[in-house]
Amino acid sequence: MSTVNKSIIPILFFSFLSLTSFAAKSKIEKLEPGFWWVGMENPNLQLLIYGEGIGSYQPTLHYPGVSLKAVHNVENNNYLFIDLWIDKSAKAGQFEITFTKPNGKEIVYQYELKERRENSAKRQGFDSSDVMYLLMPDRFANGNSENDSVEGMAEKLNRDHYDGRHGGDIAGIINQLDYLEDLGITALWSTPLLEDNEERGSYHTYAISDYYNIDARYGGNEAYLKLSEECKKREIKLIKDMVFNHCASAHWWMKDLPQKDWVHQHDEYTNSNHRKSTLLDPHAAQVDKTQFTDGWFDISMPDLNQQNELLMTYLIQNSIWWVEYANLDGIRMDTHPYNDAQGMSKWGEALLTEYPHLNIVGETWYKNAADIAYWQKDALNADGYNSNLPCVMDFQLFFAMEKAFLEAQEWENGVVRLYKSLSADYLYKDLNNILIFSENHDTQRIMSTLKGDLEKFKLMNTFLMTTRGIPQIYAGIEILMEGKKSDGDGKMRIDFPGGWEGDERNAFSAEGRNDKENEAFNFLRKLLQWRKINPVIHNGKLTHYIPENDVYVYFRSNKEKTVMVVLNNGEAKQELSLGRFSEKIKDFTKGYDILSEQSISFSTGKLEVKGNTSMILELKK
Template sequence: MIKTIKNLFLLACFCLLGFSGNAQLKKVEPPYWWAGMEKSEIQILFYGKDIADYKVSLQEDVPITGIRKTENPNYLFVSIETAQASAGILHFDFSKKGKVKFTRDYELKERTADSKNREGYDSSDVMYLLMPDRFANGNPDNDSVDGLTDTYNREKNGGRHGGDIKGIVDHLDYLEELGVTTLWSTPLLEDNDPGYSYHTYAQSDVYKIDPRYGSNEDYKNLASELHKRDMKLVMDYVTNHWGAEHWMVKDLPTYDFINQFPGYAQSNYRMETQFDPHAAHRDHHYCADGWFVKTMPDLNQKNPLVLNYLIQNAIWWIEYADLDGLRVDTYSYNDKEGISKWTKAIMDEYPNFNIVGEVWLHDQAQIAYWQKDSKIGAIQNYNTYLPSVMDFTLHDGLTSMFSEKGGWDTGMKKAYNNFVNDFLYPDTNNLLVFLENHDTGRFNEIYDQDINAYKLGLTLIATTRGIPQLYYGSEIGMRGDKAKGDGDIRRDFPGGWEGDALNAFKASVRTEQQNQFYDFTQKLLNWRKSAKAIHSGILTQYIPENNVYVFFRSLNDAQVMVVLNNNDEVQTLDLSRFSESIKSSTAGVEVLSGKQIALKQTLTVPAKTPMIIELN
């Protein structure tokens, strides 16, 4: 009996020691990995008080290829090669003075079949951008969370309004019926920035969904629910910076993990210094290494620990949540060489994937520099490996062209002139085209909710080359004045909160004006789903005359003629001018009205009206 009690006591002591030692590890990242990955050598971050004082070994026959200690003893970076490893549990032993003090299990999971060959979004898709905090509040219980500074305050423009992942899932039928095929949500990872965290670009933990939005499992479920509807999910990923409250920023692994001057210096935002052959080193330094704002420390991708961490984190989320693409924030502010290595690593892992980078410049050559295989980048022996960029020059033109008379370079000439420069891009069908986004003025504010301007603008981005992106609420005419601050262009979607005076998710409740916007959007986007000539057809454009822009999309025998009349008067077009594109067609169906159109000598186009004609 005494012997039994003694053995139980020793066992309890052993368990207690094991638990106590393991408790010394506060973080292990990535939390697990997968067998059979292209990136088979992974670097596991172990974080805990003086963890670097331990020796680490593996019980299994899996090679440890490197152990990196830094000036901060709370970090230990252990690299292992998993190429020959099978799915299962690995056991890391942490020893001192030759004795194992504790063991940490680490799982290699079974990879989803054919995960490598997942298809990303492309020009057959329509992307819908929403801000989760401002879209719909599906779970009021998580509006405020202990330990996270910002609490629910819907009265404050820059406050947290309570929108969450459940609110998105609850309205996926709405998005599907609208004609959306791809969802891009602004970041959902934890952001503990006090006072202004609702936009979630100052992240404090990049392996954790912000609890005010839900859980990691909720995010995974969002992807699953989208896939049930044959829709796609795009994660908004931030490589350039974290938030000042990020746990690693508060206890840096190395002094140069973030860019220091020492401490804070703000970016000059002059992205052109990234390729200016005459740029002063100082100017380039302050662009690429300066902090975006004081609460967003700039990550140093020149540091291999940082770069590898970001690569692994992105791959982990793609694999874990079954993502279909990424949108990368402030892409052109990153260290140029580091971001190209990051992008290549993602695309090597998923060759059919898609990533669009935010390159907010106002010159096509400068934007094209950042797209994969750019001949402009090649001049400087540089390749980003980035498949897609955002067409900000088209957006620039869209903010004014529909309120202008036709001139040498005004009105619809702005659209024509934008596409003239498409020779600069390696892949024009992989450009993101948009009327607005979460950082710009609202299109329906700029044009004072003019439904005709909206019809012209949406028709243009939905039928030209590239991937059209809609910003939440545009489809019901939502406004927002950028001059009043970002909060005003990020208003709550009406009906996303219990007790809202109007529920714009329901046609029977929407106002007549809202239904005008919605009905047009729905008709156009749902037609686009099967319009293969629009997805990948050749674009042929004609110089605008009398402020009327005409272009064609052609794929094999499929021909679509698009006419945008930007005049306050009816226009009559001489069709002989377009004979090389119309060819032998004598009639067609106008998609938006459903009417048969005779294509003889002339075509009459109503004032301020788009026409989309599928040629017979």
């Protein structure tokens, strides 16, 4: 998640949120969703219609298999919500919806129902066989300089400013898909691409001003479709970042709200207290819970009221629309616990009803596994709550990784942190469906934490790619990019070198990387390409041993294969007694280390491990 510097945002007085008249001629300004599909599991469709006085009009339609179920008038007469029933017998095609005023005046809208993609409902989401690559489009690569600044968009190109728009776009991402495929990436998560028309700090696009349109500075909806198509050609799954807790103060509906309770309003500006623990705390005061969920994330991010049924239907349909339209393989939901819990449970259920194998990951930023596990689908929660969120983000393991490789082992420190974090896995309903990471766009770059240490980089990524869960890496980790949180988000989120014409070097190519960067890239590439073809790492049983002398040993095993992973986090060489691991080694006589590409005999009963070194041994008989 991101926020905008409050010093550069005008104060948002709540009189701004009053229901005002939209100065327009009698016409439909907005109708969302603009089209739909036949053959959906849920036959219900609700249309939001916006235009001056549209609430005074009565809709009618005549199309086989489609019927008008209900009309919802709201307190703002510039809005109308209508419920359609799309029967299984309905065919793809266009039909007219006629809006008639009592005085006989008519507005006619041409609506379209499309055919669904073949096997759309059977799509397979991302899973533990994948390695996910996270990028921020504005800071990754600029493939089309013509859309750097766009007429009608408030913020223009300013690459010289760390919080400005730098011009990265979807065309730039497409240009580097071969690079990602070569690295071994199988899933792509981009931070939000939807329109963010705020005047400052809009590059992160977490303040959405239009839920149905990709930002024109990224290339628009057609460019996003192209990205999806190009990803599919390379067997890279596409994951869309969604933000439902809040919208932008620049969102079009903020000038003329449908209802007063469309967003949470307060007598004076009220920020969220950001105390996520209040939702799970049985002793929490209601006032504290309410401020967490109903307070605004930021002055420029009005808090959406998901207890409003019309709004929640809008958001659910928006998600389904994007999955179907852009052929998505997954969704990442921003600030998941900040949303209304019951509303998001309905959201997850609706998505999984249409797409049973789609995967959805929520940002669950908690420091302990108990809090994170609460939000995973089908968790055995004491209060009976089911989030219908299949995948959660393991921030507990992230915090452990931040410290583990910098410390010598003590009772609680060093690689013991990793062991302890995973020992809490009994809390999770689905161990394979947990997103694991060492950094993302909201955290300090891990290489700044590790002070650029290449050997620690190798240790950490060996762990990340061989433990349980779905590994996610952040653009630039493969070339050891650094960035400090203390410098501010914009300075931390620096551009990928070579993504812009005229850059001093191009780190997307081996020639543009220095020796240390190439060593890191090649190490990670070998690891990812190996992981891709080894199901034992995707879903094999994890058995780990209490770390001793800075050495953490664990195994991944299934019926076909057993892999032994050794992480020596200390400076000194260690000699391990293999008898301790006989439970897993059994009658294996040797191991092949995929990192050093050497075969190692177990005949001596000992295993020597160099300091600050990792081993991944495929066990052989």
